Amino acid sequence: MVKILVTDDDKMSLMMAKRVLEKKGYQVLTAENGKDCVITLRREKVDLLLLDVEMPGMSGLETLAQIRKDAATADVKTVFLTSYAFQENIVEALRLGALDFVKKPFMADQLYDHVEKALRMGRKSVLLAVDDEPMNLIMTKRIFGIRYQVETAQSGYDALIAVKKIKPDVILLDLHMPGMNGLEVFEKLHKLEECENIPVVFLTADEDKDTEAKLFKEGASDFIKKPMIPEIAIQRINRIVENRYMQESLKDEVYRKTEALQISNGKVKNLVNQIMFALSGAIDAKDPYTNGHSSRVAKYAKEIASRMGYDGQELEDVYAAGLLHDVGKIGVRDVIINKLGRLTEEEFREIKSHTVIGARILERISELPLLSIGAHWHHERYDGKGYPDGLSGTSIPEIARIVCVADCYDAMTSNRSYRDALPQKVVRGEIEKGLGSQFDPRIGKIMLDMIDEDPEYAMKEN
Ligand SMILES: [Fe+2]
Structure with a gap:
């Protein structure tokens, strides 16, 4: 059974993690501080450590540093639990071999996903050392063996075969080798699918600047001078592996965030659409005889x-x-609105006020200024005889000129309480007559085209 140790000073968070993970079939041990965590690890072999970063006394980072120092516990796979924007210590955490970070408070599924991922990838990073001198390979194993799984190859040819098989996280490549030298191996590596991004660190006894410059120009991640000084070599390799890991987890994170954003954007968009439809339904409900008018006008205007x-x-x-x-x-x-007979002047004034009232209501939707503009001036006429402001020609905003044509088309082609839809020929005639007087001629002509393309008169309300 997979055993997980959760260390957190927050009892609630500890209990929740325990419950979630036990439900998924893991055996869960708990510790409430760094000291207990270290003691538990010495006593029990665990498969994964979930470690809170912020703890009184010994912090998560200090705890992990201590764990890494002790050969008996050094290898434990660790995921940090972080409750704040954990940025400044991320490099230190990665240096200590943290595999991942889970933000608190966490959702059950989220914690489970991170744990699963960490258990899958929680292996030592693989270093492939390529050198024709067997002694050098033994030295490399000795230097890097604690932190890395060190694989070896004694020639360029062997290295190319091994690389495909083991997909190392980093390659330490001797520059001077008989047969195929380091640079030739490097060039061939670049051409291998899935291997071209593996960082390569050259090992060379050369002192000249030209070699150094050439290696970097070719794309080497770094180079280490022979004879290797263990402290420097370890730090250089660690830095490269950590950078690579960081890049990959950043890529994952960007991908995850983008996906989440797309989902939430889609939801917001749906919500906006639903609210707009609900609102337009409310308008149409005021006049049951013109039910569906708003969505038909929208459809014509869009076309x-x-x-x-x-x-x-x-x-x-x-x-x-x-x-x-x-x-x-x-x-x-x-x-x-529902009056059948002639409107008095006073009543007509009230009807006309729907443009200004609508504009005022929609002004609040500042993200979509066209809404307010369309409502405000959709009863203006091209010849300036419309309302509420008597604007004319292109001083009427284009959106209002479009809605105006769409609105009039639907008014004539839909059934009213006092009459049926007008015959298409009559509608066409009215629109044609209105070109340049009621309607922007260019937009009116587009409406005429739409009518002419619709010999069956299918576009009107059905
Ligand atoms: Fe209107």
């Missing part, structure tokens, strides 16, 4: 805009503007 060259998000915005153009009717009394 017109796409023929004008709008695309992507712009088209979605036009659709939304069409959907909500009459939202101001919410502020107009039902008796007036």
Whole structure:
């Protein structure tokens, strides 16, 4: 059974981790401070250590440093639990061989995923040492053996075979070898699929600057001078392996975050759409005879805009503007909206006010300014005889000119309480007559094209 030791001074967090992991079938041991953690590890062989970073007394980093010093516990795979933006000590944590970080408070699934991942990847990093001198390989094993799984190859040829088989995390490559020298091996490595990104550190007794410059130019990660000084060699190799690991976990993190962001963006977008549809439904409910008017106007407006060259998000915005153009009717009394006979001047003034009321309501949606603009001026006429401001020509915002045409088309082609939809020929005639007076001629002509492409009169309300 996989055994996990969780160390955390926060009892709640400790209990939760224990419950989650036991549910998944792991055996869970707990410790409430660094000291107990170290003692438990000396007593019990565990497969994974989950270690809180912030603990009173001995911190998580101090605890892990102590664990690494003791040969009996040095190898334990460790994942840190972090409750704050853990940035400044991340390098130290990685240097100590932390495999991963779990942010607190954690969700059960999230903790489980991290644990599974750590158990899978929790092995020693693999170092492939390539040297034609057997003594050098023995030395390398001695120097790196505690921290790394050291594999060896005595020639360039052997190295190329071994690399494919073991996929090392780093290669320590002797520059001067009989047969195939280090640089030739390096060039061939670059051409091997999946191996081209493995960092290579050259080992050379050369003192000249040209060799140094050449190696870096070829893409070497670093080089170490012979004879190897263990402290320096270990630090150089560690740094490279840590950088690589950090890059990979960063890549994973970016991928995870991007995915989460896309999901939440999608949810927000859905929510916005649902709210807009609910609102447009509320407008249509004021006048049951024109039910569906808002969504039809939105559909026509979007089609017109796409023929004008709008695309992507712009088209979605036009659709939304069409959907909500009459939202101001919410502020107009039902008796007036539903009145069948002629409206008095006073009543007509109230009806007209839906443009300004709508604009005021939609102004608050500052992310989509087209909504307010569309509602405000969709009853303006191209010849300046419309309302509420008597704007004319292109001084009427384009979105309002588009909604205006779409709105009038639907008004004529939908069934009203007092009449059926007008015949298509009549509708076409009215729009044609309105070019340059009621409608922007360019937009009106697009509507005429749409009508002409619809001999079955299928586009109207059904
Ligand atoms: Fe309107």
